[in-house]
Amino acid sequence: MFGFHYKLERNAIGFTLAVIAMASIGGFVEIAPLFTIDETVEAAPDMRVYTPLELAGRNIYIREGCYACHSQMIRTLRDEVERYGPYSLAVESKYDHPMLWGSKRTGPDIARLGGKYSDQWHVAHLINPRDVVAESKMPNYGWLMRDTLRVDDLGLHLKAMRKVGVPYTDAQIANATKDAIGQASPDSDAAAGVSERYGEATNVRAFDGVPGTVTEMDAVVAYLQILGRLTDAAHKTPMKTE
Incomplete structure (x- = not known):
């Protein structure tokens, strides 16, 4: 040979x-x-797209390298399902570009993080992780609370996502900036349009706890609070674990 x-x-x-x-x-x-x-790939008729604010939060999440320590894919192993919830389905990442499945878990998997903790918990955790998890190795991200979110280019972000198959409508693209502000400003006139374009179940509130301004913290928390909640397909699919 x-x-x-x-x-x-x-x-x-x-x-x-x-x-x-x-x-x-x-x-x-x-x-x-x-x-x-x-x-x-499973069908998910209830699947919705990320709002402009959530997409901006996802971009910041990628920018800060959070995916290097947190995976977003729960395997079919019994111990993973018992710890994190229903295992991940392919359809749940249908509109993710790029995918953030990952395999490194310096921190826990966050595929089902949405709704697990309050906004206040996330804000405190991002400012100083050890305030809520004493043994955390995660770095501080306090500047997210201070930095104003750039919203003027969000329409271009949505347009780019549509190029790769995400079904954003013309109205969603045209109102991207307005909707990002409205989602983090529940008392503003722009808030109603968010629910109209993305559904009544969309989270509309001051995610960072400070009404009147839209910060990078608003965007990141909005993104974290929607993880695993773009569709209920995983909760409706019979789970088979290994």
Whole structure:
């Protein structure tokens, strides 16, 4: 066998063809399942898109590298399901670009974090994690409370997401800035439009506890509070654990 390999290495054309053949086999194995993706991904008629504020929070989450320590994919193992909740379904990441499944868990998986803690808990945790979790290794993110969220370009963010398949409407794109402000300002005139465009169940409140301004903290907490709640598909699917 080694003799054949040594001969192949000395033959540039033969070695190139062998590499192409092996790469083609590997590529086919990876690509073939995509032809049946419509049959393998669950249906979720109640699935909704991220609001502009939630999408901005997700972008900040990525910017700060939070995905390096927190996964967002609960495996089918019994201990994971008992700790975190129903295992993750493919459809739940349908509108995630990029995916944030991850495998590193310096901190816990947060795929089902939405609604688990109050906004106040999240704000305190982000400002100084050890105030609420004494053994936490997480760094402080206090500046999120001080930094005003940039909202003037959110329409472009939604438009970019539509390019890759997220079904944002023209009205949602045109009102992105207004809706981001309205979601964090429940007493403003803009708040009603958020529920109209994204559904009555949409969280509309001052996430950072300070009405009147829209901070990066508002955006991040809004994003964390929707994790696992864009659809109820996982809670309606019979769970089979290993």
